[in-house]
Amino acid sequence: MNLQKNALWSAIVxxxxxxxxxxxxxxxxxxxxxxxxxxxxxxxxxxxxxxxxAQDINPFEIENPLEGIEANPFDEAKDILNPFNE
Incomplete structure (x- = not known):
């Protein structure tokens, strides 16, 4: 009986x-x-x-504001205003 009790306590522990x-x-x-x-x-x-x-700091990352702007607009005016241009 004592052996069964010890085995039971060992199993519980x-x-x-x-x-x-x-x-x-x-x-x-x-x-x-x-x-x-x-x-x-x-x-x-x-x-x-x-x-x-970063996008808020650099708003030009998404859109280039200078896109479509000519570098030298006088070239076009020179062609229009030149009377000798054919």
Whole structure:
């Protein structure tokens, strides 16, 4: 009877120790996963904010305001006003 009692207590102690070890290992693994996920989200938000700030600082990155403007408008006027031009 005493041997059965000791075996039962040993099984209970091993079960409780297994539960505690499983909880600690699972908690640490979950915590590391959560930290990595949060850092990835923060990095994505930071990259997006930097990109938006760069576009706000440099408005010409999207559109060139000098596109379609002639470098020397006098060339066209010279051709129009020249009476000897055929």
């Amino acid at each position: 091993l079960f409780v120790v297994g539960i505690i070890v499983g909880y600690v290992v699972g908690f640490n693994k979950g915590e590391k996963s959560a930290i990595a996920d949060i850092q990835a989200q923060q990095q994505a938000v930071t990259d997006q904010a930097v990109e938006e700030a």
